[in-house]
Amino acid sequence: MDSLRQIFFQECEEQLAELESGLLEIQSGSSDDPEIVNAVFRAVHSIKGGAGAFALEDLVRFAHVFETVLDEVRKGRLTTSDNVIETLLRSADVLSDLVRVARDGGTVDEARIRTCSEELAALSGVPAAGETEEADEGFDDIGFTPVTVALPVFDDLEMSAEPDGGTEYTIIFKPYPSLYSNANEPVVLLRELSRLGEVTATCDTSAVPNLEEIDPEGSYLSWTIQLRTEQAEDEIRSIFEFVDGDCELTINDGSGLEESAAPVDDEIEALLARVRGEVEEAPAAETATGDNADAGSGSFGSPDSLMVQPETCDAEKAVQQPEPIAPAPQPAASNAVSSGDTEKRGSGQAEASKAAAPAKNDNKSAVTEAAQTIRVDLDRVDRLMNLVGELVINQAMLSQRLSEAGLSRSSEFATGLDEFEQLTRDIQEGVMAIRAQPVKSVFQRMPRLVREVAAATNKKVRLVTEGESTEVDKTVIERLADPLTHMIRNAIDHGLEKPEVRVANGKREEGLVRLSATHRSGRIVIDIADDGAGINRPRVRTIAEEKGLIQPNAQLTDEEVDNLIFLPGFSTASTISDISGRGVGMDVVKRSIQALGGRVSISSRPGEGSTFTLSLPLTLAVLYGMVVTVAEQTLVVPLTSIIETLKPKPGDVHGFGGDARVISLRNNFIPLVDVGRELGFRSEAADPGDGVALLVESDGGGHSALLVDAIQGQRQVVIKSLEANYGRVPGIAAATILGDGRVALILDVDAVVAGARVGNLGQEAVLAMAG
Amino acid sequence: MSKTILTVDDSRTMREMLLLALQEAGFHVLQAEDGLKGLQVLKDQRADVIITDINMPRLDGFGFIEHVRRDATHRAVPILVLTTESDAEKKNRARSAGATGWIVKPFHPVKLVDAIRRVSA
Numbered sequence: 001m002d003s004l005r006q007i008f009f010q011e012c013e014e015q016l017a018e019l020e021s022g023l024l025e026i027q028s029g030s031s032d033d034p035e036i037v038n039a040v041f042r043a044v045h046s047i048k049g050g051a052g053a054f055a056l057e058d059l060v061r062f063a064h065v066f067e068t069v070l071d072e073v074r075k076g077r078l079t080t081s082d083n084v085i086e087t088l089l090r091s092a093d094v095l096s097d098l099v100r101v102a103r104d105g106g107t108v109d110e111a112r113i114r115t116c117s118e119e120l121a122a123l124s125g126v127p128a129a130g131e132t133e134e135a136d137e138g139f140d141d142i143g144f145t146p147v148t149v150a151l152p153v154f155d156d157l158e159m160s161a162e163p164d165g166g167t168e169y170t171i172i173f174k175p176y177p178s179l180y181s182n183a184n185e186p187v188v189l190l191r192e193l194s195r196l197g198e199v200t201a202t203c204d205t206s207a208v209p210n211l212e213e214i215d216p217e218g219s220y221l222s223w224t225i226q227l228r229t230e231q232a233e234d235e236i237r238s239i240f241e242f243v244d245g246d247c248e249l250t251i252n253d254g255s256g257l258e259e260s261a262a263p264v265d266d267e268i269e270a271l272l273a274r275v276r277g278e279v280e281e282a283p284a285a286e287t288a289t290g291d292n293a294d295a296g297s298g299s300f301g302s303p304d305s306l307m308v309q310p311e312t313c314d315a316e317k318a319v320q321q322p323e324p325i326a327p328a329p330q331p332a333a334s335n336a337v338s339s340g341d342t343e344k345r346g347s348g349q350a351e352a353s354k355a356a357a358p359a360k361n362d363n364k365s366a367v368t369e370a371a372q373t374i375r376v377d378l379d380r381v382d383r384l385m386n387l388v389g390e391l392v393i394n395q396a397m398l399s400q401r402l403s404e405a406g407l408s409r410s411s412e413f414a415t416g417l418d419e420f421e422q423l424t425r426d427i428q429e430g431v432m433a434i435r436a437q438p439v440k441s442v443f444q445r446m447p448r449l450v451r452e453v454a455a456a457t458n459k460k461v462r463l464v465t466e467g468e469s470t471e472v473d474k475t476v477i478e479r480l481a482d483p484l485t486h487m488i489r490n491a492i493d494h495g496l497e498k499p500e501v502r503v504a505n506g507k508r509e510e511g512l513v514r515l516s517a518t519h520r521s522g523r524i525v526i527d528i529a530d531d532g533a534g535i536n537r538p539r540v541r542t543i544a545e546e547k548g549l550i551q552p553n554a555q556l557t558d559e560e561v562d563n564l565i566f567l568p569g570f571s572t573a574s575t576i577s578d579i580s581g582r583g584v585g586m587d588v589v590k591r592s593i594q595a596l597g598g599r600v601s602i603s604s605r606p607g608e609g610s611t612f613t614l615s616l617p618l619t620l621a622v623l624y625g626m627v628v629t630v631a632e633q634t635l636v637v638p639l640t641s642i643i644e645t646l647k648p649k650p651g652d653v654h655g656f657g658g659d660a661r662v663i664s665l666r667n668n669f670i671p672l673v674d675v676g677r678e679l680g681f682r683s684e685a686a687d688p689g690d691g692v693a694l695l696v697e698s699d700g701g702g703h704s705a706l707l708v709d710a711i712q713g714q715r716q717v718v719i720k721s722l723e724a725n726y727g728r729v730p731g732i733a734a735a736t737i738l739g740d741g742r743v744a745l746i747l748d749v750d751a752v753v754a755g756a757r758v759g760n761l762g763q764e765a766v767l768a769m770a771g
Numbered sequence: 772m773s774k775t776i777l778t779v780d781d782s783r784t785m786r787e788m789l790l791l792a793l794q795e796a797g798f799h800v801l802q803a804e805d806g807l808k809g810l811q812v813l814k815d816q817r818a819d820v821i822i823t824d825i826n827m828p829r830l831d832g833f834g835f836i837e838h839v840r841r842d843a844t845h846r847a848v849p850i851l852v853l854t855t856e857s858d859a860e861k862k863n864r865a866r867s868a869g870a871t872g873w874i875v876k877p878f879h880p881v882k883l884v885d886a887i888r889r890v891s892a
Contacts (some may be wrong), residue, residue, distance in 0.1 A: 003787075004784065004787055004788060004791065006785055007784050007787050008784040010783075011782060011783050011784050035828075038828070039828065040825070042781065042826050042827070042828065045826050046781065046782040046784075046785075046826075048780055049784075049785060049876050049877075050782060050784040050785065052876055052877035053784070053785070053788055053877040053878075054875065054877075055877070138888060181840070181869060182850075182866060182869050182871050183846075183847050183848060183849040183850060183868060183869070183871040183890070184849070184871050184872070184890060185849075185890070185892055187892060188888075188889065188891065188892050189889075190890070192889055239889065242871060242872035242873070242889065242890065243871070245866070246866075
C-alpha cells in the first residue's frame, strides 16, 4: 500500500504540473486547443479519483468542487476570463497544498480553502456547502452503494445455510436484446442468484421463432425463478443492477404484491405500464421502446446499430418482427437451471481456491505496460553508475599499464584499447543521461512562487522561463529548488520596483523575471534575471560597513560590492520581510550551490536590473579536478574552486602571527593554507618556494591560497563516497581511484580553508590515506 | 487458467491499485493507459473482462467501448466502467456505448472482484 501511496503522490505531482501549465497556457491565450482544457480537467479528476481510494476526504471534496468548475469550462458553459483563470490558478495552488498535507502531514489554511471553494462554487453555480453531500448522494445514485450484499467472494459457506428458512421469491426475468449486446449473461445472473439461496429456474422458450426467422441478435428467452433466501429483496435487485433497463424484471416475495424492479425512473415505469396494458397488441414494439428510452440508441440489438437514432426505432419497425426479438445466445441456458445448495457451494469453493491461488509466476509477464518510458528504481541506476565508474577506472588503469609496457600506439592492443576507451566514455555518458532530467521539474514550481510573492509584495510580475528542457543530474535538480526559490523571491522582493515607481521611471508597470537554463562547456548555466532597479551599491556598502563586514575606507570595485551580498550575515532588507528574509541570506544560496560543485555570480546595472548566474556540473558522479602532490600523497582539487595557480616568489609570503602566513598578490594579502599541514600529512610547514599555490575561492567568497608541492595534471575523476566506504574525514570531500590504481582523496576546499582558521584538522586524513 | 482482465486507465495510481487487487484475486492482468492503447492491446491479446476508465486522453472510455463492441473478436467481452462519475447520465452513456456494468471509484477489492464475477461466466 505504501508503494501505491508513493505512486499516487508522484502522479499527483505530475498532474499538478500538468494542471498548472495547462491553466497558464489557457491564460496566455496562445492556443485554443480544447485538449488543454480536457487535460486540465483530467488532472484534477485523476487526483480526485486516487484521493478517494486513499480516503483523503479533504482532497476529494476540494477536487470535486474544482472539477465541477472545470467541467463547466470544458463544456463551454463558462468562459475563461482573467478572473476565472486567476481563481483556477489559486485553486490549483490550494489543491497542491492539500496534496502536500496529505503526503507530508501538517496543517492546511482552512480559511484559504474555504474562500477558494466558495469562489469555485460561485463560478459553477453550485453552492459550496451542499457540494459534499451532493457528491456522496451521487455515488448512491449510481447504484453501486457497492453491494451491501454479505456476499464474501470466496468463503460464502454460511450462505443459505438453512434452506428451509427465508422467503420464497418468484422472479420473472425477460432480457432485452441490449442485455446481450452489452455482454451481460443471463446464466451469470442465475449463478449469482444461486449464491443467495436455493434456486429453481424455468426457462420459457415459447417465444423462440423458427430457425429461419431467428435474429441472431434478438432476445427470445425468459426465465421464471424460484428463489428461497434469507437475503432481503435489495440483495436480489443488486444482482440485476447492471442489467437495470436492459430487461424486464419482476420480483414477487409471495405476499402477492408484484413489483416492477428493474426500471427505476418514472418514465420507464410508465412505459412498462403501457407495455403491460397493451401487451396483446404489440408486445415487442413496446418492449423495444421501453428499452430504448432508458439506454438510448445503442441498446437496440447489435452494436452496429449504434448510429440508429431513437426515433427510427419506432413501433412500426419493431412490429415487423412480431415476436420478441432474438435467439438463444446461451444454449446452456435454454433449459431449466436448477441448483441445489451443496452443488453450488462445491463449485464456489473450487472457484475460490482457483482464484485465490497466487498468480506469482505470471505477475511479471502479465503486465503489458504499453508505454514508451519505464520507471526504474534510482538505486539501480546508481548501482549501474557505480559500476561504470569502476569501468572507467579500470580502463584508465589498463591504458596506463599498456603504455608503461611500452607498446606502440599502432599495435592492435593500442587500437583495441582506444575503442575500449571510446566505448567506456559512451557508456558513461549513456548512464549519466539516465540520471539526467530536464530542469522543467524545478522551473515549473516557480510560476506559483512568483504569483504568491507578487501578491504579497503588491507587485506585478511576469515570469519568463527558457530552456526548460535542458537536462542535468537528478540530484542537482533536486538541490537546485531551494536556492532558485530564494533567488526568485529576492528578485521580486528586492530587485523589482513597485509598479508606481516603475511607471515613474518609464518602465512597464509589470516587472519581468527571466529564468533560463543552457548548457555551456559541459556545465549547466542558469540565469535568474530581473529588470528591476539593480543592486543599490551605496546601500550595500553602507550595510556591509555597519555590520563590520568591510572596513569603512575599503577600496572596492562594483563587482566586489555586488558580491558583498553573499557574505554571511548580510541582509539588505531593513525590515525582514516575510518574503525573502527567512533568516537565510544569499550566503546560504551560495553555499548550497557550491556544495553542488557550482558557482554563483552577479552582474547588475543600476536602473536596468540584475542577473544572477549559476554554473553547475551536469553530474555529481564525475568531477574535473587538478591532481596535485602533497607530502608524497596524491590529492584532487576540484577545478571549479580554483581561480588560478601561481608559483610564489620567496618575497611574497609573509608570516602573520603564530604559524599563519599570507601571500601578497596584486596588493592584496591572501591567507596561505598549507594543505599538507592542515591535513596532518606533515608537521613542519612547507617552504612556499618549493611548491605551488592554488588560488581558490571558498565559503563566503573569500580567497585563499592552497599550498601544494606539485601539480600532476588535470583530469576527470569518478567520485567515490568516502563516507559510504570509510567514514567522514574533515577536509576531504570524497575519494577517487586513479589510473594507476591508487586511491586519491578529493579535497574539500571550504573545509580546509575553514580548518586553517581554527586549527589543524587532525590526523584523520592521514588515517584515511593509510586505509 | 486464470481469467485475464484488461484494465484501461490513464491514472497510474488506479492502474496499480487494480493490478494489486486483481493479482491478489488470482487474475492475469493486462494494462493500458488510454482507449487507444487498450485497443492496441486487444489486437493481439484477449481479455475475459475489461475494466475501463471514462475520462482519458486520446480515446475516452465511451469511444473505447464502442470500438470494442464493433470488433467481432471482442464484442462479447464484458466491460466494466470504472469511474468516479457521480451522474447517472455518464453511466447511461457508457451503457449505450455497450458497457456491461460499472464500478464506482473508490472501489473495495472484494467489491471489484464481486463485480467481475457478476459479469463473467
